[in-house]
Amino acid sequence: MGDPLGIGPEVVVKALNQDSFHRLCHPLVIGDPAVLRQTVAGLGLALQIIEVKGIGFEGEPGKIFLLPASSLPTGKDLQKLARDDSARASFAYIEKAVRLALTGEVPGIVTGPVNKEAIHRSGIPFRGHTEYLAEISQTKKFVMMLAGESLRVALVTTHIPYAAVAESLNEEGILNVIEVTSQGLRDFFRISAPRLGVAALNPHAGEGGLFGNEERVIAGAVRKAQGKGLNVSGPWPADTLFHRAVQGEFDAVVCMYHDQALIPLKLLHFDSAVNITLGLPFIRTSVDHGVAYDLAGRGLASSRSLEEAIRLAAQMTLWRQGAGGKE
């Protein structure tokens, strides 16, 4: 459900108010009954909140099935909840979801927006969803991938300063991202031999060492991946690579840094891209936005990103099972 003080509850309710999801999957919300009921009422919707103790229900239009994981003192105004209580509750939802995923009761989880700093300040050591999920599932190699309809990007480095990227690149790290991405596309997207294009770091891929030579490290990783039989090439000049991917030459682009990946992705798929963590023992997708406290409680938030995240998680489950048709 995400942080109760953010737009999480609102986008959950708006997304699950659409009947179409029930043809694709049986969504189970993990969150707070009072918060969700108040959100439904605030939006003037007729959705019923059905509390359950686990799976075993059949989803049906008009109903949201909820596994309660907090009972917050909501009062009249949701926005008056204590931030610490809200943050701790948002962490409890994640914990419970992961437990269901690790025991195989659910094939995957979709995470709503939480506030990292608020969780941390409430006394829970927490560096972010992805890091927590990797740690608790003892996953060493995981990759942040973002996927839109015409472009998928996988990141070698994520939230670090621009100036720290070059020194963070090493053959092993890049090779890991290539391998996990390739495996992820095979397992969850039914692409039998994923074609990966790897981006260079420097302009014109360094123009033969004239503008930097990190391309040697990247080339080393690409060669090793090729040696393992993977369909991967690069380093390619980044300014033309995304066009080539969109034209159908690559199934995903491996990017060296955050904005290299996010600039083209958000340009093409501004509010429909889904954040996916590959490498975990379960499926995990996420909304591509934050808690947006300033927008919360006003009924104005768009549930598009969450809808896409749910749809993709469901689709990935079918693809993994060998059903659902070819990508």
Added chain:
Amino acid sequence: MGDPLGIGPEVVVKALNQDSFHRLCHPLVIGDPAVLRQTVAGLGLALQIIEVKGIGFEGEPGKIFLLPASSLPTGKDLQKLARDDSARASFAYIEKAVRLALTGEVPGIVTGPVNKEAIHRSGIPFRGHTEYLAEISQTKKFVMMLAGESLRVALVTTHIPYAAVAESLNEEGILNVIEVTSQGLRDFFRISAPRLGVAALNPHAGEGGLFGNEERVIAGAVRKAQGKGLNVSGPWPADTLFHRAVQGEFDAVVCMYHDQALIPLKLLHFDSAVNITLGLPFIRTSVDHGVAYDLAGRGLASSRSLEEAIRLAAQMTLWRQGAGGKE
């Protein structure tokens, strides 16, 4: 005409084979008569090459007006020209064009593809078109801008290594780019109060200093520009800024580094973007590709980029004169 050994002559001939240009401007080619005639013949076209000594002609369909600036020993196979001769000739074309532009005989120049290294090796100190044009016209503040139909980008740094960008950023340099870009959009694009969005360097614009703090330098330049009455804002997170520009919020995006600008530009305008040098005392546009020696002489090169560069230079001339309608 660009380097005779490259695809320059071919794209010049193909572009000027289109009657539509004559309604917009009177193109004068500066190049080699024999090379152009052989190119026309090789392409099986019926274009006439008319040698002139300067301006004062009226362009007309079916004819290319040429100011000769070399007489290369072409022989039967253009591709057998000595590389040094070809490089020196390509430099002579630029020299002659600049002279015409500096004396006001022509309002602007459109440059074809040359080979920097070949010119340099042939004994002429040459660091690139833009640098040469700035030097010879004694221009201190100039900006590389790339423009497509829905996005314009201006670059603070250009062809330097990724790792050298952060330390290259300073308030004065960024302010210069903001000012020259703003002035250029007013003078040549008829935008009376250009709205510029300035990109951040770090992911999420540094998230309050968490991922780097070059944003402070950028913010300083933005404040100074605002103090001078310019309509400029930022630093904005780069991953959403280009979407905002395309949606119409900004007339141009000021970018900190090559790929930050070129990734979104080439994704949207792969073969139709035009390279413009702002700040010179004359109009200058350029093709957005290189000599492509491997493609030369085969008749396969696309003249799309040159056509757009000619069209835009002509349009900029009209806009500067206050004609040609609002942008």
